[in-house]
Amino acid sequence: MTARNPAKDKLAIAGVGLSPYARDRGATTELAMVLEAAVAAISDAGLTAADIDGVVGGGLLTGGIDPATVVSALGLPAVSWWARAAPPIVNHLMAAINAVWTGACEVALVYHSVYRVAGFSRSAGADPFRRRATLGLPDGRAATGDGHNDAEPWSMHGSAGYAAWAGRYLAEFGASREDFGLVAINDRSNAAANPNAVLQEPLTMAGYLSGRMVREPLCLYDMDVPVDGADAFIVTTTERARDMPATPVLIHAATMGMTALPQEYLAAGLDATGQQLAARDLQAKSDLWLDDLDLFFPYDGFTFVALRCFESYGFCGPGEGGAFLADNWDPVENRVKIKGRVPVNTHGGSLSEGGSQGAGHLREAVTQLRGQAGRRQVPGARVGLLTPGGFFFNAQGLVLRAG
Amino acid sequence: MTASDEEVLERFPAVRLDHLNKLYYAGLLRRELLAGRCRTCRRWHTPLRPICPSCWSPEVGPVPVSGRGTVYLLTFLHQGPPAPGVDYAGGFPLAAIELAEQAGLRVQATVVDCPRDRLRIGLEVELTWIDRAGDPETPWPAFRPAPDRGAQP
Numbered sequence: 001m002t003a004r005n006p007a008k009d010k011l012a013i014a015g016v017g018l019s020p021y022a023r024d025r026g027a028t029t030e031l032a033m034v035l036e037a038a039v040a041a042i043s044d045a046g047l048t049a050a051d052i053d054g055v056v057g058g059g060l061l062t063g064g065i066d067p068a069t070v071v072s073a074l075g076l077p078a079v080s081w082w083a084r085a086a087p088p089i090v091n092h093l094m095a096a097i098n099a100v101w102t103g104a105c106e107v108a109l110v111y112h113s114v115y116r117v118a119g120f121s122r123s124a125g126a127d128p129f130r131r132r133a134t135l136g137l138p139d140g141r142a143a144t145g146d147g148h149n150d151a152e153p154w155s156m157h158g159s160a161g162y163a164a165w166a167g168r169y170l171a172e173f174g175a176s177r178e179d180f181g182l183v184a185i186n187d188r189s190n191a192a193a194n195p196n197a198v199l200q201e202p203l204t205m206a207g208y209l210s211g212r213m214v215r216e217p218l219c220l221y222d223m224d225v226p227v228d229g230a231d232a233f234i235v236t237t238t239e240r241a242r243d244m245p246a247t248p249v250l251i252h253a254a255t256m257g258m259t260a261l262p263q264e265y266l267a268a269g270l271d272a273t274g275q276q277l278a279a280r281d282l283q284a285k286s287d288l289w290l291d292d293l294d295l296f297f298p299y300d301g302f303t304f305v306a307l308r309c310f311e312s313y314g315f316c317g318p319g320e321g322g323a324f325l326a327d328n329w330d331p332v333e334n335r336v337k338i339k340g341r342v343p344v345n346t347h348g349g350s351l352s353e354g355g356s357q358g359a360g361h362l363r364e365a366v367t368q369l370r371g372q373a374g375r376r377q378v379p380g381a382r383v384g385l386l387t388p389g390g391f392f393f394n395a396q397g398l399v400l401r402a403g
Numbered sequence: 404m405t406a407s408d409e410e411v412l413e414r415f416p417a418v419r420l421d422h423l424n425k426l427y428y429a430g431l432l433r434r435e436l437l438a439g440r441c442r443t444c445r446r447w448h449t450p451l452r453p454i455c456p457s458c459w460s461p462e463v464g465p466v467p468v469s470g471r472g473t474v475y476l477l478t479f480l481h482q483g484p485p486a487p488g489v490d491y492a493g494g495f496p497l498a499a500i501e502l503a504e505q506a507g508l509r510v511q512a513t514v515v516d517c518p519r520d521r522l523r524i525g526l527e528v529e530l531t532w533i534d535r536a537g538d539p540e541t542p543w544p545a546f547r548p549a550p551d552r553g554a555q556p
Contacts, residue, residue: 119484150418153483153495154535154543155511156476160497164476171524216479216494260456265476265499265511266449 001277003284005253007101012248012403014241015045015234016366019113021354023198024123025228030115030133034065035073037232038111045234046245047107049075054105054235055082056095059113060357061120062133070111081105087112087357088299088388089231090396094254096235106236112359113230121226159223159302161264162390163215166304169270170217172319177217179322181208182336183303184221184351186325189335191348193376196360198227199352202334222303224355231359233366238403248403249369252383253286255397262393274395275312278387282397288383290315293342295368295384297361300349302390309387313397346376358388358396369402406432414541423451426465434532436544437465438508447505470530471503471549474514477524487537496522500546516547 017040019033034057042052055071058064067082081104085092089112096108116124118131125131151157156164169175184203191197203221211219241248257277261267283289290313298309307321315338316324330337336344347353347364354360365384367373386398406429412420415428427450430437439448443460447468455463479494489495495513502508514522515533528546535543 150511151484153480153486153489153491153497154513156478156497156499160478160480161476163478163480164497164499167477168475168524213479213481213494216481218478261507265509266507268507 001281005285007097009250009252010238011097011100011235011251012238012241013233013251013366014236014244014246014248015041016363017041017044017232018196018363019230021196021198021227021229023227030059030062030113031065031069031073033228033230034070034111034113037230038070038074038109041232041234042109044246047234050077051107052076052109053078053080054096054099054108055079056085056092056108057111058085058087058092059115060087061117062115063137064113088394088396089358089362090254090256090388090398093235093362094256097251097254100235100237106240108235110233110235111230112356114227114356116226116228156264160215162302162304163218164264165270167217169304175319175322177209178205179307180222180303181205182322182325183300183306184208186335187300187345187349187351189333190343190346191352194347194353197348197353199225218302218304224301224350225352227354227356229354229356231356231363233362241403247370249366250401250403252288252399252401253282255281255285257281257395258393264392267392270308271318273391274393275308275391278395278397279313282399286399288399288401292383293385294378294381295346295365296338296342296344297365297384297386298344299358299361299388299390300345300351301355303351305390308391313387343378346373346378358386361386361388365400369400405429423453427451430465431542431544434542435467436470436510436530438468439463440466447508449508449510468502468504472500472528472546474524474526474528475499475501475509477522488534498546500528513545514547515545521548
């Protein structure tokens with residue numbers, strides 16, 4: 001951990017592209033979605049294939065599309081750096097930041113995709129090609145390298161681990177499921193103004209509490225919604241970005257955090273996770289902090305994770321997340337506005353726009369900081385904080401500012 | 404008696420076995436729950452590692468644990484992949500058990516023989532064995548309430 005941040009504001013996001021999210025994109029491929037997003041991002045930045053000399057990406061369920069496939073399918077003629085990245089999105093973004101900063105490349109295409117596969121999404125199981133999409137891939141347990149960290153229901157890798165810690169949180173702090181529910185309701189209220197959000201109908205607390213229990217104490221509405229879709233971004237120097245058509249969004253500070261116990265079942269405590277490390281490191285690297293924010297994007301793959309973001313980043317104390325949301329609730333808009341001003345997950349987050357490991361949060365932050373969010377636009381938004389990922393092996397933090 | 408590599412491979416066909424974790428699985432076939440222990444610094448660890456995560460000594464190896472512990476994390480799974488003997492209807496308990504040997508030394512397992520209203524974080528438990536795969540010759544570790552003890556707040 002270091003406060004050193006020589007690249008502060010020197011690099012920028014100069015383009016964004018989306019392959020729209022849907023509960024089911026049907027008979028399409030993950031590659032088709034990545035290319036749709038990539039072409040949109042490159043065009044948004046006013047660039048052509050010849051301008052892209054760096055490529056980095058990856059997705060969760062299939063591992064995503066290999067950079068060589070993207071380079072080939074887009075016909076990129078001269079690439080000098082590429083890498084594969086595991087989600088969440090700051091992994092991809094930091095790889096691009098590092099590559100541009102060191103001169104490994106000048107303009108990096110960053111892509112992330114989600115493609116529902118059998119075993120993850122029940123409806124995807126009906127598509128024989130989605131059953132085939134994971135052929136030969138290692139499962140999550142194998143990917144961790146721990147041969148006896150077995151699959152569900154015998155191990156708490158992933159969702160079950162978050163559920164187990166959510167249960168401990170409730171027991172430790174005397175919190176309630178209603179505290180989790182506020183996160184879900186806030187997301188849903190925001191999603192109503194986002195055409196890319198797959199869940200838009202309003203959610204009430206009664207509705208939240210009646211949600212089907214999945215991994216107790218987490219119910220259907222505590223978990224992000226599976227979607228098909230892809231996002232892409234263009235990262236280059238701020239200097240170069242200023243010559244491009246879109247208003248650059250400056251990368252002010254970025255970090256990731258991991259402790260020696262990154263397994264869900266071994267983490268020493270909720271106060272000793274990668275999320276605390278990421279928060280501490282990001283604060284040390286950033287000139288802008290909580291009082292400077294116009295936008296906050298806590299990660300919400302599970303409601304409980306978002307609640308802990310408020311606590312770990314210092315908006316409130318441990319166990320006070322629910323009370324903080326209630327105290328900062330705007331009853332007219334039926335959503336959180338911190339100090340009556342700063343909305344939270346303006347796009348509806350993973351819970352309502354669709355689960356995309358922070359890629360949606362990043363796209364929305366860029367869109368807001370460019371002033372292009374339409375009826376969701378936060379007037380004069382200049383600074384955004386994003387905290388993609390969970391607690392254990394994938395905690396991340398990012399501060400963006402308008403260029 | 405320790406099972407041969409061939410027998411471990413045959414008994415756990417769906418596990419990504421390797422030359423280290425095979426020792427853990429061979430232990431299960433003997434109804435022994437093994438954790439890694441360092442002969443240099445005496446610290447325990449799970450899962451098995453090639454060197455001690457605390458002092459980096461290569462003098463590590465699997466040692467049976469007492470099987471006594473407490474429920475540290477607990478969730479009830481109401482859905483999941485079909486598995487023999489697993490009923491999700493009432494919520495299948497999945498716990499992280501903190502073992503008595505050392506603070507923070509944990510294993511993951513289900514809890515059996517425990518009424519739902521008694522099963523909570525802090526419950527003192529002990530190791531037992533269940534039949535995971537519809538094959539009584541392939542024991543699988545689980546925990547049950549320790550006798551004559553209640554939940555610790």
